[in-house]
């Protein structure tokens with residue numbers, strides 16, 4: 175392999191200094207920036223953006239938590255502090271359009287920032303990828319790696335029920351030419367991974383089992399060898415669940431953008 | 441004889457009306473304890489939702505069979521009410537089947553429809569009782585759901601049994617009436633040639649063949665009285681029961697949330713403080729009002745009713761701090777448990793049950809109502825929804841997944857109450873679980889919920905060209 179592609183990650187600050195503006199701001203999110211597993215999703219998505227030639231930028235060190243976990247845990251002060259500083263930064267760069275891989279960031283930026291003065295067109299990466307597929311800008315190669323593989327998709331609460339996005343991630347997966355199998359509880363009836371509402375950041379309350387174990391058991395019951403997710407928290411919860419069921423050798427958890435990147439050979 | 445019956449009937453009607461009015465006033469007053477919030481925006485969308493979800497029962501059909509069965513009861517309830525109009529007029533005027541001679545061609549058709557529905561309601565109530573007590577549908581079992589240990593199950597049993605008795609009374613009343621008509625007894629005979637046999641009750645006529653005329657008239661009168669008194673008693677009972685949803689379900693859906701399910705309501709009072717802290721210009725509300733949906737009790741609205749230290753509370757500790765729609769939700773809840781059956785926390789054995797959140801809110805309101813009745817309308821007690829009814833353990837278990845909102849057939853939002861109580865725990869009592877406090881301070885200091893240096897935030901970019 176001598177013809178290695180090089181990928182770039184421009185920041186808003188660089189762009190602005192160059193007197194340029196991106197088509198879209200990629201909001202990476204805290205998990206996308208710091209979580210070792212999820213950083214690979216960020217990278218996969220950036221490679222796709224590079225590959226199809228989308229002019230994008232990230233905030234880089236200027237990005238901060240949207241405040242979603244604080245707000246849902248009840249700390250409205252902290253949420254609004256985060257929101258307003260982020261809005262100042264975003265408005266300072268005159269951001270119009272945002273894409274993000276995190277449904278929590280997506281929901282907060284899209285539904286909760288406008289009331290505090292942040293009005294943007296916010297797109298989740300599943301919808302964004304679907305658009306690229308529809309336009310023919312992503313064409314997964316004859317699916318050698320996916321033919322005959324069973325993939326099941328886990329709906330995230332903040333993408334699905336919260337914002338009614340059920341089809342986009344499924345259509346992205348359909349482009350892989352794999353065998354998409356559905357779990358018992360899907361779409362509006364989908365079962366939470368157990369991480370939302372601040373749960374990710376504390377021990378669960380006592381019960382019979384953890385929510386992610388229940389959900390992974392349901393996913394494994396489909397016979398799929400790949401669990402596709404489109405949320406950093408779902409990613410961790412599902413991966414932990416697979417480990418809990420001692421299936422980490424045979425079952426993998428991927429973000430939809432990683433699967434596309436794999437299919438594209440990126 | 442007639443006159444006596446008429447007097448008794450009017451008296452029964454008056455007593456029922458008096459009780460119902462009293463209850464309605466009390467419930468309205470309890471709902472009005474909540475904070476004001478404008479839910480009159482977007483009437484077009486609200487009507488559309490009401491037609492689909494309330495009148496069309498859309499969300500009931502997620503479980504097709506139950507949806508169809510519930511629809512039978514619902515249609516029966518709405519349509520049989522038309523028939524009650526005739527019964528009431530007959531009762532007041534001392535007439536018998538008042539409408540029959542005037543609308544002769546459609547009268548039998550209408551009664552046939554009522555009979556079929558009555559039979560349907562009867563059958564469905566039997567199935568529903570079976571589901572509860574024989575098939576033991578999990579979400580309706582008190583052993584599995586502690587919120588059902590009180591009045592909930594007797595309540596459901598009373599309602600279902602009462603409906604069965606009412607329907608039997610209606611059908612056998614028609615049957616005995618037909619036999620009396622055939623025999624040409626008294627004014628029953630006047631309807632010969634006007635009213636034919638009806639679809640269902642004709643099969644019950646043989647039951648009455650051996651009755652004497654007198655016994656038959658007695659049966660006819662008793663079943664007529666049983667039917668109408670049963671309905672009046674039901675009307676009063678409903679105001680004490682989860683069956684209130686037959687009335688409140690409609691406004692409850694009309695005023696339900698229109699914003700995306702994942703959106704948490706803003707607190708403008710906090711916005712102001714944060715703007716001051718960040719040195720930003722303080723913006724006023726777009727609609728110019730600060731009184732609505734700001735998460736605080738406006739001082740004006742509560743003046744005279746609360747002590748000064750209760751003014752300006754962040755989040756909700758008691759029903760007074762919730763919005764009126766939360767309280768209407770509580771009175772509308774059917775205790776069906778669809779929310780709880782969908783709740784990930786409940787499914788995995790945690791204490792949280794969204795149905796319990798709604799029932800607790802209603803129980804708290806009823807406790808306040810009882811206080812008013814025994815100690816006067818300004819009565820306040822020392823209890824509160826948070827603590828005395830709902831515990832921190834329940835609140836903390838919620839993943840804010842919105843499955844409960846999605847599952848509720850009448851668009852009740854238990855999550856909204858949970859989140860307001862969480863706000864109180866965190867902002868007023870500083871009672872967040874320790875690991876949440878750690879998360880808060882990480883966000884505050886490191887701009888991320890984890891303890892990473894903010895300057896490392898962009899380090900991932902080094903990976904993009906790694907293989």
Ligand code: SF4
Pocket residue numbers: 779782783784785786792793794837838839840841842843844845854855858
């Ligand atoms: S939002 Fe909370 S209460 Fe409602 S279903 Fe999800 S976890 Fe349960």
Ligand code: SF4
Pocket residue numbers: 772773774775776777778779780794795798847848849850852854
């Ligand atoms: S909140 Fe809705 S779903 Fe839950 S028990 Fe009440 S009526 Fe049923």
